[in-house]
Structure formats: C-alpha cells, structure tokens
Amino acid sequence: MAGGKKKEVKKETGLGLSFKKEENFGEWYSEVVVNGEMIEYYDISGCYILRPWAMSIWEIMQVFFDAEIKKMKIKNCYFPLFVSSSVLEKEKDHIEGFAPEVAWVTKSGKSDLEIPIAIRPTSETVMYPYFSKWIRGHRDLPLKLNQWCNVVRWEFSNPTPFIRSREFLWQEGHTAFATKQEADEEVLQILELYRRIYEEFLAIPIIKGKKSEMEKFAGGLYTTSVEAFIPNTGRGIQGATSHCLGQNFAKMFEINFENEKGEKGMAWQNSWAYSTRTIGVMVMVHGDDKGLVLPPKVSSVQVIVVPVPFKDANTQGIFDACAATVDTLCGAGIRAEADYRENYSPGWKYSHWEMKGVPLRIEIGPKDLANNQVRAVRRDSAAKVDISCDSLAGKVKDMLDDIQKSMFDAATQKRDACIQVAKTWDEFKEALSQRKMILAPWCDEEEVEKDVKDRTRGEMGAAKSLCSPFDQPELPEGTTCFASGKPAKKVDLLGKELLDYQLLVRSSSIFKLFELLVLMYFSWSTH
Structure with a gap:
C-alpha cells in the first residue's frame, strides 16, 4: 500500500505451457487441466480430484439443468x-x-x-x-x-481426465x-x-x-x-x-x-x-497455447480485476478503484474478483489468469485512475479496449455476451471445416485420412457397419457410425450406400471417436510424473 514498506515482488517463472496444442495434443491437454487448476492427480490411476475451478463449472450447468427438468415435473x-x-x-x-x-x-x-x-x-x-x-x-x-x-x-483403457475416468x-x-x-x-x-x-x-x-x-x-x-x-x-x-x-x-x-x-x-x-465429460470437451475445443479459455456463462470468475501500480503511483487510489470496479460489476450480476496479491507482478497475474481462462481481464493503472477508466482485455482474442467507469457494467455485459457468441461461432467454423461429404468409399477413406467427420449415404445395415469398422481398423482406432443426424438432406432417387453399394436409406455421420483414441495421453510425461509423485508420497507417509 502507498506509504508502507515496499514488499518484494515474487519472481515467478514456468507459467507457460511446455507443449503446443497443434504439436502434441495429449501432452498439452494434460498440462492445461493441471496448470489451469481444474484437476489434481490422485494415487489411484484413472481417478482425479476435481478442484473448485472445475467443480464450479459443473455446478453452473447443474443449476440450469436441474431447474429445467423440474419444469418437466421430474423429481430428484x-x-x-x-x-x-x-x-x-x-x-x-x-x-x-x-x-x-x-x-x-x-x-x-x-x-x-x-x-x-x-x-x-x-x-x-x-x-x-x-x-x-x-x-x-x-x-x-x-x-x-x-x-x-x-x-x-x-x-x-488409458485414462484421460474428464474424458475417460474410473469414477465420474x-x-x-x-x-x-x-x-x-x-x-x-x-x-x-x-x-x-x-x-x-x-x-x-x-x-x-x-x-x-x-x-x-x-x-x-x-x-x-x-x-x-x-x-x-x-x-x-x-x-x-x-x-x-x-x-x-x-x-x-x-x-x-x-x-x-x-x-x-x-x-x-x-x-x-x-x-x-450427461457427465463431467462435458468439461473435458470444453477444454479440448476452446483451450489454446496459453491455457484454458472459458466461456463466460460457465466461468466462476467472469472478470478478474488487476491493479497495475507503477513506481510513485497512488497505489491506495488504484486499489480503491479496483474494489469499486468489483462492487459495480457484482452489483450488475457479473461474477468479478480482484487480485490484490502484492508478492506477484501484474505480468505474472496476467499469465496466471490467462492460464485459468478467465474471459475478461480489467487492468487499472495510474493513467486509468486519472482518466476515470479501465482497460479491458479479452481472453479469447486478446483485444484491448478502454472503458469509462461511467458505463462500465453495461459495456462489460456486452463484451461478455460477445465473447460467448464469438467462441461458439469460432468453434462452429472449425467444426464445419472438418465435415466432408463422401459418396464413395475412396472419398470416405480420403476424408478419414484428413481427420474429418464424414456425411455419407448409408444403407443402415449392421453387417455393413461391422465391415466399415474392420476395413478402417488401425493403431488409432476404427471409423464408426457416430449418429444419423436428425437434420437429414433429401436423398436423390437411386442414391447408393458409400460402403456397400446398396440403396441408401439415410445420410449418416461417420468418423473416428475420441474414446477410441488410445494414444491421447499414453506417453504423457506430466501424467506419469504426477502419478509417480503421488504414489511416492503415499508410500512415504504410510511408513
């Protein structure tokens, strides 16, 4: 605080991820769920501790779903x-x-x-x-x-936090x-x-x-x-x-x-x-090389406020402005908190909350204090904007709504780019080799489905029917099944399934290290 003894700022390193999402997905995922404080490894393989950062997401979905099924007269x-x-x-x-x-x-x-x-x-x-x-x-x-x-x-099978665990x-x-x-x-x-x-x-x-x-x-x-x-x-x-x-x-x-x-x-x-698998899917779809990216609707902290006091700045004034900002946002129904820790630098805090995926960061420094404004930084796009304190709650609400929509739109665009129509076996195989989901005319016969699995089986799993979409295109007369040549009855969505992805974290050094450390701890503590 201003006028008090200056505390030493703790020099922290190692906040960044060691693996990139595009280069080593399994290792990246293992790091993100641990460093993002979603889970902790337990001493029984395939079992995980759900930390508050993950549990709060589950609780938000639970509140929504529980209220909806009660409208349907379903009782717990x-x-x-x-x-x-x-x-x-x-x-x-x-x-x-x-x-x-x-x-x-x-x-x-x-x-x-x-x-x-x-x-x-x-x-x-x-x-x-x-x-x-x-x-x-x-x-x-x-x-x-x-x-x-x-x-x-x-x-x-190889356990994966949220996706494949022995208890969920x-x-x-x-x-x-x-x-x-x-x-x-x-x-x-x-x-x-x-x-x-x-x-x-x-x-x-x-x-x-x-x-x-x-x-x-x-x-x-x-x-x-x-x-x-x-x-x-x-x-x-x-x-x-x-x-x-x-x-x-x-x-x-x-x-x-x-x-x-x-x-x-x-x-x-x-x-x-539905299960806590939902959380793992969210991490995999939205996370990036800085860590988690949480949609505002499920983030327990939607806005993190970080004071940025420079040398000789009015530190007390900046802290007071941060507190007022949190009060204003919370009063408007926005889940906001401030990070007042003085033993961490503002830059370290930025990285910490980016790792945890908080949708919006607000920074308040001497210039912001003088201009009655705050600086807002989006987690999804890193876009920065200065907002007047007089219109703070409304602007932040709009930004959170836009982040939610932008994340859905970006995920939809990526997903749609990975769906391909195939009318022949060769087109199906080519799309499969490009890691696509495939929409194909389908005879809907069990023996043909078994044959597709057998013909595509490999180290990374076999292709299968994922579902027959309810939204069906009209099939021209004479359309034949891509796999059997028999008359097609519908269009099916086919592809490989993540649950068959045996190498997801098979070689994960972080996974092995955490399990080893936990096992060693329990071994020592019982002797």
Missing part, C-alpha cells in the same frame, strides 16, 4: 451406490454391455463377503426393482426421477410412462436440454441424431445423442445421451400397471445422462 432422488449381483445380472444384454467395467466389493475388512457386491456403473438395475414396487396403476404414471451422483466404471459425476434420469408416445416425446425434450448445455453454456456446436443399433445403449430400444467434434484430434465425441429403453427392462423387472379399463399394461421407459 438418490439410490445406493451398491448393487447386488443377482439384480445386476438380471438383465442379460444390459450387464453384458457393462461387464468389463463393473467394479466389485469382495471383502469387508479381512473377511471375504459371501456374495460380492457391485458398484453401480449406471443405475437401471438399481432403480427398476423399486419402480416395479411403486407402479401399480395408471395413476402412478408417469414416474419421473433423476439423481445427481457418481458412478464407477473400471476402465482399463453425472446426472441420470429414469422415467416410466404408460405409452411409447410419451416416452418418445421426453427423449427429444431431454436431448434439447443437452444441446443447450453444449451450445448455450459451453459454446460448443453439436449434431443431434440417433445412434446405430451397434452403438445404442445396451438393452435399450434406441439411443439419441448430441455429438461434438475435437478438431485437433480429428475425432467426434459423444456429448450426452437420451435413451428410449422401450419395454425390455419393464419385462425383466415386471414394471406393470392397470389402465383405466382394468387391463394390464407394461411401462415404457427412458434413461438419460
């Missing part, structure tokens, strides 16, 4: 984490789809459990025995429940209806909410569509999804799914009801979920 509940083996194995197709990933509790202390207990990979088999108990007549329908919880899937957070909705029409309507209502999460909050363009029979949810009737794209990897990624389960689970768990006429009926069911 909570079911136990543990599943008995007899219940889990009741629905054969379902458990076969998850069997390799199910974690089992086999001991209590030093004693073996008589019957092993599974940890939920998803909750259909946890919840539906009780749906059967609670649903008796048509007045008990619809039954619409959601829970915010964690699930465990003991993946043996999600919401999962489970609903039951008297008719298929009601179930079909809800599937699309929920899918639209997922679109809004990606496009309106995370500024990521998606494609809505229906999964193929091979890619649908195990045991379900059909699956719809929102599909995103990671340009730097040339891979699509399933953003969230909304499933119509049909009556398969109702049959297995005897979820029956009596209608108005006294006739027996079987419930139609849905399940739907």
Whole structure:
C-alpha cells in the first residue's frame, strides 16, 4: 500500500505451457487441466480430484439443468451406490454391455463377503426393482426421477481426465410412462436440454441424431445423442445421451400397471445422462497455447480485476478503484474478483489468469485512475479496449455476451471445416485420412457397419457410425450406400471417436510424473 514498506515482488517463472496444442495434443491437454487448476492427480490411476475451478463449472450447468427438468415435473432422488449381483445380472444384454467395467466389493475388512457386491456403473438395475414396487396403476404414471451422483466404471483403457475416468459425476434420469408416445416425446425434450448445455453454456456446436443399433445403449430400444467434434484430434465425441429403453427392462423387472379399463399394461421407459465429460470437451475445443479459455456463462470468475501500480503511483487510489470496479460489476450480476496479491507482478497475474481462462481481464493503472477508466482485455482474442467507469457494467455485459457468441461461432467454423461429404468409399477413406467427420449415404445395415469398422481398423482406432443426424438432406432417387453399394436409406455421420483414441495421453510425461509423485508420497507417509 502507498506509504508502507515496499514488499518484494515474487519472481515467478514456468507459467507457460511446455507443449503446443497443434504439436502434441495429449501432452498439452494434460498440462492445461493441471496448470489451469481444474484437476489434481490422485494415487489411484484413472481417478482425479476435481478442484473448485472445475467443480464450479459443473455446478453452473447443474443449476440450469436441474431447474429445467423440474419444469418437466421430474423429481430428484438418490439410490445406493451398491448393487447386488443377482439384480445386476438380471438383465442379460444390459450387464453384458457393462461387464468389463463393473467394479466389485469382495471383502469387508479381512473377511471375504459371501456374495460380492457391485458398484453401480449406471443405475437401471438399481432403480427398476423399486419402480416395479411403486407402479401399480395408471395413476402412478408417469414416474419421473433423476439423481445427481457418481458412478464407477473400471476402465482399463488409458485414462484421460474428464474424458475417460474410473469414477465420474453425472446426472441420470429414469422415467416410466404408460405409452411409447410419451416416452418418445421426453427423449427429444431431454436431448434439447443437452444441446443447450453444449451450445448455450459451453459454446460448443453439436449434431443431434440417433445412434446405430451397434452403438445404442445396451438393452435399450434406441439411443439419441448430441455429438461434438475435437478438431485437433480429428475425432467426434459423444456429448450426452437420451435413451428410449422401450419395454425390455419393464419385462425383466415386471414394471406393470392397470389402465383405466382394468387391463394390464407394461411401462415404457427412458434413461438419460450427461457427465463431467462435458468439461473435458470444453477444454479440448476452446483451450489454446496459453491455457484454458472459458466461456463466460460457465466461468466462476467472469472478470478478474488487476491493479497495475507503477513506481510513485497512488497505489491506495488504484486499489480503491479496483474494489469499486468489483462492487459495480457484482452489483450488475457479473461474477468479478480482484487480485490484490502484492508478492506477484501484474505480468505474472496476467499469465496466471490467462492460464485459468478467465474471459475478461480489467487492468487499472495510474493513467486509468486519472482518466476515470479501465482497460479491458479479452481472453479469447486478446483485444484491448478502454472503458469509462461511467458505463462500465453495461459495456462489460456486452463484451461478455460477445465473447460467448464469438467462441461458439469460432468453434462452429472449425467444426464445419472438418465435415466432408463422401459418396464413395475412396472419398470416405480420403476424408478419414484428413481427420474429418464424414456425411455419407448409408444403407443402415449392421453387417455393413461391422465391415466399415474392420476395413478402417488401425493403431488409432476404427471409423464408426457416430449418429444419423436428425437434420437429414433429401436423398436423390437411386442414391447408393458409400460402403456397400446398396440403396441408401439415410445420410449418416461417420468418423473416428475420441474414446477410441488410445494414444491421447499414453506417453504423457506430466501424467506419469504426477502419478509417480503421488504414489511416492503415499508410500512415504504410510511408513
């Protein structure tokens, strides 16, 4: 502070990233999520600590989604984490789809459990025995429940923070209806909410569509999804799914009801979920060589205010102006904070908050104080503008809105540049080699889909059907499937999927270093 003893400014180095996004995507991603204070590595491989900077993003999306589903009369509940083996194995197709990933509790202390207990990979088999108990007549329908919880899937593939982890957070909705029409309507209502999460909050363009029979949810009737794209990897990624389960689970768990006429009926069911994977997709799409780039709608700090006192400046006046700026912005509903730390230089703070992806930085120095203004610097474009304090809140709101829109527009432009139409196998292969997603005429036959996978399989995974987009172009008469030559029934979106990207962080030195250090720490602390 002015007049006080001058504190030594801490000289910090190493804030920059060691890897560039274009040159080594896996290493870059590992650095960004750690240096950006999103996650910390844990001593169990595939498990991660979600730090407040990441958790706040999840909470913002949760507030939106929870309010929207409550408008649909969906109620929150909570079911136990543990599943008995007899219940889990009741629905054969379902458990076969998850069997390799199910974690089992086999001991209590030093004693073996008589019957092993599974940890939920998803909750259909946890919840539906009780749906059967609670649903008796048509007045008990619809039954619409959601829970915010964690699930465990003991993946043996290479773990990737947010994208592929052994434990993750999600919401999962489970609903039951008297008719298929009601179930079909809800599937699309929920899918639209997922679109809004990606496009309106995370500024990521998606494609809505229906999964193929091979890619649908195990045991379900059909699956719809929102599909995103990671340009730097040339891979699509399933953003969230909304499933119509049909009556398969109702049959297995005897979820029956009596209608108005006294006739027996079987419930139609849905399940739907999105997870913390959303955060990883956001990092991958928007991040750059300085670190995170957060869309304003999900950033817990939308504006960071940094005082810039020079030698012999009115330091107290600058600090007071920063405090007034924060008060003005917070009063207008903008999430703003100031960085008053005196042991860091302004330049170090700039780099720190750029690494964390804060959408807008406001700098206040002696000149700004004299001119009753602030300097605003955008994280997405680095554009700078001086703003009068008299119009501060309105101008900052406009800038944040423009950043949100600009990020979505830039991501859409990059995504669209990576979508190619292919009408023949040769065109498909060429587009695939250029790391594109492909729109192609499709016969929609399972054997042909298997053949496409087999013919494109390599070290970096195989091409697959990502979805059949709902927005379908008109197919000219006589159009044939690019892969089989049979009559085409629709246009399909195909490509390679990020979840099959085995080399994403396989060689990540940062990943290995953090795990090694954590393991060493726990080893020392227990001896």
